[in-house]
Amino acid sequence: GSSTSTTPSASAGGSSAPAAGGGKVGIDFPRADSDFWNSYNKYVPQFAGELGIDLMPPTNSQNDVARLVSNTQALVSQGAKAIVMAPQDTGAIATTLDQFASKNIPVVTVDTRPDKGKTFMVVRADNRAYGEKACKFLGDKLKGKGKVVEFQGSLSSVNGRDRSEAFAECMKANYPGITVFAEPTEWEGTKASAALQTRLTQHPDINGIYMQAGGVFLAPTIQLLKSKNLLVPPTDPKHIFIVSNDGIPQEFQAIRDGQIDATVSQPADLYAKWALSYAKAALEGKTFAPGKTDHDSTIVDVGGGRLEDQLAAPLVTKENVDDPNLWGNQVK
Amino acid sequence: MTETTVASPGTPGGSPGPRDTTRGEGSGLRLARFRDLALVPAILLLMVVGALLEPAFLSGDNLTNVLQQQTELSLLVLAEAMILIAGKFDLSLESTVGLAPALGVGLVIPIASNGIGTDLPVALGIPICLLIGVMIGAFNGLLILRFKLSAFIVTLGMLIVLRGLQIGFTGGQNLFALPESFLYLGNARWLGLPASIWICAVAYAAGIVVLGYFRHGRSIYAIGGNVDAARAAGVRTDRVVWAVFMIGGFLAALAGLLMTGRLGSVAAAQGDGMIFTVFAAAVIGGVSLDGGKGTLFGALCGVLVLGLINNILTLAGVSAQWIQAIYGGIILIALMLARVTSGKAQD
Amino acid sequence: MTETTVASPGTPGGSPGPRDTTRGEGSGLRLARFRDLALVPAILLLMVVGALLEPAFLSGDNLTNVLQQQTELSLLVLAEAMILIAGKFDLSLESTVGLAPALGVGLVIPIASNGIGTDLPVALGIPICLLIGVMIGAFNGLLILRFKLSAFIVTLGMLIVLRGLQIGFTGGQNLFALPESFLYLGNARWLGLPASIWICAVAYAAGIVVLGYFRHGRSIYAIGGNVDAARAAGVRTDRVVWAVFMIGGFLAALAGLLMTGRLGSVAAAQGDGMIFTVFAAAVIGGVSLDGGKGTLFGALCGVLVLGLINNILTLAGVSAQWIQAIYGGIILIALMLARVTSGKAQD
Amino acid sequence: MPESATPAVEARSVTKRFGPTTALDDAGIVISEGETHALVGRNGAGKSTLVSILTGLQRPDQGEVLFAGRPAPSVADRDGWRRQVACVYQKSTIIPALTVAENLFLNRQSGHGPINWRSLRARARDVLDQYGVDVDAGRLAGDLDVEQRQLLEIARALSFGARFIILDEPTARLDGPAIERLFERMRALRSQGVTMMFISHHLEEVYQVCQSVTVFRDARHILTSAVEDLPHEELVSAMTGEAAAGYQARSRTTATDAAVVLSAENLSLAGRYQDVDLAVRAGEIVGLAGSGSSGKIGLAETLVGLHAADSGTVRVNGDRPRPGDVSSALRAGLGFVPQDRHKEGFVPLLSVAENATLPIAHKLGRFGAVSPVLRRARAERMIEDLAIKTTGPSQPVGDLSGGNAQKVVMARALADDPTALVVINPTSGVDVRAKQALLGAVEDAAERGAGAVLVSDELDDLRICDRVVVMFHGRIVKEVPRGWADAELVAVMEGVDAR
C-alpha cells in the first residue's frame, strides 16, 4: 500500500486558475483484478514520483461506476485539485464531470472517452485501431479465407464494442471470404472456453482466433487448444492463427513459444505516464492543441473541443516481441 | 445503547406492561424486540472511526455525499425489504433500475441519439419509466401468484430477461441524450439538500408509517409470518402481495430515474450487480429471508452501514489490493457486533 | 411424460402404492413426489430443439463438451443443494473456487511467477487447495452454528472477504505458472471421457446414494425440514450441518481445481458471479430455499438445462445483442414447463 | 406414593426462565418405575417446559434431572437422551416434506448399512396397523391432517421401545375411538413395565389411565398424590387455586322464526361430504359431530371459505360469500376458529394484540391506520375475558403455551362480534377453567344473537349446543336435540343408530 503522507497544502480551494504545480492529484483505479490494470496501478506511483506529483492515496472503484463517482467525490472533498480516472462505463459519469467542471477541477480520463462532459484530456489508445490491426493481421495470415472465432468483450463496454465493430467492419470490407463467429463472453474466461470448445466441435476447420483481452482469454484458449492437440507451428496446416490484445508478459511469452501469433500492446506504462503528466500540466495551467506530440502520438479533437491523446499501440509479433520498450517486457 | 426503551416504529404496541412472573432479566425480552436498532451502535462506531481517520469525514458535504450516493440503493432496499417481509423474493429489481429509464428515455429521444424511434412526447418519459416499473412488478406478481411459480426463479429469470431486453433495445449503448426532465430529480437541490435525499426520506417515512401503523402494512407482516393464518383472518393475501410487487417495481424504476439523473446517462449495465448489495443491506439490517421479520428502519440502517464503510475506506485510502478483503471483514465484524448488542440469534 | 412412475433416486419411500383414501386426485399426488423429474421433459425438448437446429449438436463430442463445461458448476450445485436442503445458505462457494486454488498454487510456486514466496513442495499444492476449501466451510459453520449468525450474511461477508484475500495475496494477478499436477485433473481423459466428468459423476452418485439411502444423508432432510424435530429425534444437528458446510467447501475447492486445470490459470476473478448460476440451477432443479426439499438428481437436471441452453444458443449463433434476453426467456419457459408437467406449486 | 425403589425419573428443583417469564420455578417431579404419572396444570403452568427439560431439548437454568438415580446425559448427547426417553411433544415434530414411513423411523431408518425403503415401508405399515392409523406409509406427512399427524407422533413414540415415555397432550387432537385405542396401548405398555408421564387437560382421562398425579400451578409444584386419593374437585382446585365449580350449560330458547344466519344448501365436496343441508338461526348453537372421516371438518371449513364446494351454496346472513374466499365470508359477519391453530390460527412472530385484532384492524383507526392504543385496549380486554396468560398484549404468540395460543385464536374469532360463528375443536389443549371461558364466550355470542356451528370431538363441548347434527361418511345422518345421553350420541356417530 502507498502511504503518501499529505501535507496540508496552503492553497484554499476555489481559485479558478490554480498556481503552477500546486495541488494534490487524486486518482481512481478502475479495478485491481486484471493483469493489465495491475500493471497500470503499479506504474502510477512510480511516475508520480518521477514527475514530482503530490499524489493522494489512490482509490479503487472495482469496476463499478457508482463507486467511481463516490470515490472521486470523496477525493475532491479531501482536497484533490485534479482527478485522473478510468471510467469503464463511459456514459454514467457525465454529471460527475459537469460537477467537477463547475468546481474547476480538471479531469484526465484514461483508456476510455466519456460520452459526454468536460475533460481536460483523454489518454487512450484507439480501440478501433486494435480491432483493425487484429483483422488485418488475421486476414493476411489466412489469405482472406477461413473461419475466425472472435471473443468479444461485454457489449456494454465501449472498448469492447469499438474493437468488435472495427473488427467486423474491416473483415466485411477487406476479407469477405472469412466467416467470423463473434462469441459474447462478458469478459469471462469460462464463457470463452466453452464457446470455443463448442465452435470447434461444430466447425473443426476454424483457423483463426481474435481475443479482445489476453489477460482473460489467453490461458483458457491455450489450454483448450493444447488438449485438442491444436497447438501446432504455423507451418502445419492445422495451425490456428491467434491475435490477442493487451500486451501482458504472458502473451509475449506465448508469442515466443509459438502458441499465439500476435498481440496488440495496450500501453499500460504510457497510460500512467501521460495521464499524470496531463494532470500536472492542467494544474500548471498549460493547455494543449490538436496535432502531433513529442511522444509518437497524436492529439485529436474528438468533437466539441474535447482533446484525446491517442497513444500508439504497436502490434507485437514474433519479430518485435523482444523489444525492450514494450511495457510487457519491463514488468519486474 | 442497549438500555433503550424507545418504541421502534416497526413494533408498535410494544411497551411491555408489568407482569407478575417477571423476575430478573426483563430487559432481555424487551431488547430482543429492538433488533432493528441493533445496527445503531455499529453506525455510531463507524462515525467515530471516520471522524478520527479524516476530519473531512464529518463535513456536511461529505455526509451529504454519503447519503446521496446511497439514495438509489436505499430505494431498492426499501422495495426488497417489503417484499422479503411479505415472504417473497425479487431479484429483478436491479434490472428494472436499468430497463425502466432506458425505455423511458429510449421511447422519447430521436433514433439518432440511440432512441428506439417512436419519438413519443418528452413529457411522457418519466411516467413511462415509472409505469414500466409497476408493470414489471405486476408481471412478476402474476407469474408468482397466479401460476404459483417460485418467486426466486421467476425473478431470477426476469432479471436476465429484462437486462437482455435493455441490451437488445439499446444495442448495448449508453443513452446520454437525456431529456432535461430525467436529469432534474437526480441533480436538483431542495432546501440545500439533494432532492434524491428528500425523496428517499419521504419514501422511508411513508414506508415505516404504513408498515408500522396501517392495516395493509401490518398485513404484510402477517402474510410473511403465516400466509394461511393471514388468509383465514380475512387478509386478501394475493392482492396485498401483488401490490407489494408493484410498489417494489415502482421504487426500482424511481431509483433508476434518480441514478440516471445523478450519473447523467442510462448505462447499459445500470444497476448491474446491485441486487447483491440490496440483499446484503436488507439482511444486515435485520430483515429475514424467511419472511415476516424485520423493519424498514433496520433496513435503512443496513444501507447506512454499507455506505459509511465504503466512504471511510475511500477516505482512508486503503490500498487497492486489500480494500475488498477489508471491506468484507468490516461487514462481518459489524454483523457480529449487531449480534452481540441485540443478543439474539439471527436467521 | 406426465404419467411416469419411475421411482426417482432422491425420493425413496415413495412407491405410489394403491391408496385407500385416494378419491379422484390420486395421480396428482403421486406425481407431486416426482418434482425432481419435472425437468426431464424440458431436457428432452431442448435435446430435440438442439438436434433440429444443428446436426453437430447430437455428436458425442458436442455432448461431451456440454458436460465438461458444466462440471465445475455442477460440483458447486451439488454443494449448494446439500446446504440448501439442510436449510442453510452458502454464498461464499464462488470465492472458494478462486481462493483455494490460488493459495494452493501461490504457496508452491516461486515468487517470480507471482507466488507468495513460501515455496512449499509442489506435491502439497492440491492437498492445500482442498484443505483450504474444507477450512473455509468449517469457519463458515463455526460462525453460523456457534455464534448463531445468519448463514446468508456470514457467507455473504465471507464471499467478499475471500475474494478480497485472493486479490490481496496475488496482487490481482492471474497465476499462469501452474504446476503440472494442477493441470492434470482438468485435462486428463479416462476411458475416453474427460476426467472431470467422471469425478462429477462419482460425486453425484455418491451424493444421491448418501442423501437417498443413508441415515446421515436423510438427517440432512430432517434438519432442513424441521430442525427441532430432527434434534428431538436424536440427530446431532450441529454436527451434521457443520459437516455439510465442510463438504461444500471441499467440493468448491475441487471445482476450483478442475476449473484451474481446464482454463490453464488461476484468474483473479475465478468463480466470480457463479453463485447466481449455482442458485439458479439448484432452484430450477427443485431445491427449495426453505430447506428440506429437493433432490440432488433434480439439481443435476437444473445444471443440464442451463448447460444445454447455453450450448444451443452458441451453436445457433444468436446475436450478442439479443442473446441474454433469449437466454432468460428460455429459462422462464423451462420453469413454466416444469411447473405444468409436475403440476405442483413451486416454492 | 410407593417410596420403595429409586424413582425411574426425577427432576429436582428445576428453574427455567424465558426472558421475563419464569416457566418453572423450583419445580420438581418424581415418577416411580412402571407407573403412569399424570402432570396437570392450567395453561402456561410450565408442563411443556418440564417436558423439554426431561427430554434434553432444553437445559434448565437451575436444577437437575435424574434417570434411575443417575444424572441425565449432557445436552449435546442426543443419543443418550433418546435411550432414556421417548416423547410425544405438544408441538408437532412431524417433518412435512418426508414420508409417513420416514417420519416414523426418523434417524433410525436402518442399522448401519443403506436404507431399504421397501422394508422400511413394510415396517411402518406394521406399526401403523398396530396403532390403528389408517394412512399410507408412502404419503408425505405434510398431506396428513392434524389428527393423523398426532396419531403418527404417538405411534412413533410408543413404537420406540423406550422404558420411559412422555405424552404431552396426546389426546387434544384425537376423537373418542382414537383416544380409546391410545389408552389400550398405554395400558398394555404399562403391563410391560413401561413408565409414562401423561399430560392432559381432560381430567377424566387422568382418572382412566394414571396411578398418580402431580399438579403444577404458576410454574411451581403444588402437590403429588395417588390418583384415587384425589377427588376431581380437589384436583381442580389444586390446579386453579380456588374452589372448583362445574360448568353448567346455560339454557337458551331459540325463536323458531329467528333469522337464519348461516346456511348450507345442497353442499357437496368430492371425497369429503355430499348433499349437506344445514341452517343455523340467530341465537342458536348447532353442534357438528361425527367420527373418523365423517366430513364434519371439511364441511365446517367450506362454510368459512377455506374450501370451495363442488356444488351447492353457502349463505352468511343472507349474503353469498365468494366460495373459497375467507375474507368475503368474514366480511359477511362470520367468525372462525380453525382446526389447526399452527396452520391457520396465528402468526407466531406477531404479538397477541395483533393476532387477536387482525380481522378488525379496519375498525381500529381511520383511513386504514391502526391505532396502537386502541389495539392495545381491545387486546387487554380480550386477554382478560379469556384469561390468556401472557406477559402482555405485545408478546409474540409463538412464545405462548399451547392452550394460551388457542385462546388467542378464539379471541380473534370473537373480535368482530360475529353474527355467525364456526368453531372447530375450540377447546383443544385448553385447561378446565379456560374451557369454561371459551364455551362461555360462544354462549355469550349466541345470547347476543349470533348463530354458531360448533365442531368438536368432545362430547362435553357439545353439551352447550341446542342440537347436534351428526355426520357419517360424508352425509348428515341425524339431528339430536339437546338433552342427549353420551351413549346415545356415540351410537349415532358410530353409525349404529342411524335411523
Ligand SMILES: Nc1ncnc2c1ncn2[C@@H]1O[C@H](COP(=O)(O)OP(=O)(O)OP(=O)(O)O)[C@@H](O)[C@H]1O
Ligand atoms: N420459547 C419460549 N419463549 C418465551 N416464553 C416461553 C417459551 N416457551 C414457553 N414460554 C412461556 O413459559 C410458560 C410456560 O409454558 P409451557 O408451554 O410450559 O406451559 P404448559 O403448561 O405446557 O401450558 P399448556 O397447557 O397451554 O400447554 C408460558 O407462560 C409460556 O408463555
Ligand SMILES: Nc1ncnc2c1ncn2[C@@H]1O[C@H](COP(=O)(O)OP(=O)(O)OP(=O)(O)O)[C@@H](O)[C@H]1O
Ligand atoms: N387436505 C385433504 N386433502 C384430501 N383429503 C383430505 C384432506 N383432509 C382430510 N381429508 C380426508 O377427507 C375425509 C373427510 O375428512 P374430514 O376432515 O372432513 O373428516 P372429519 O370429520 O375430520 O373426520 P374425523 O372425524 O376423523 O375428524 C377423510 O378421509 C380425510 O382423510
Ligand SMILES: [Mg+2]
Ligand atoms: Mg404445553
Ligand SMILES: [Mg+2]
Ligand atoms: Mg378430523
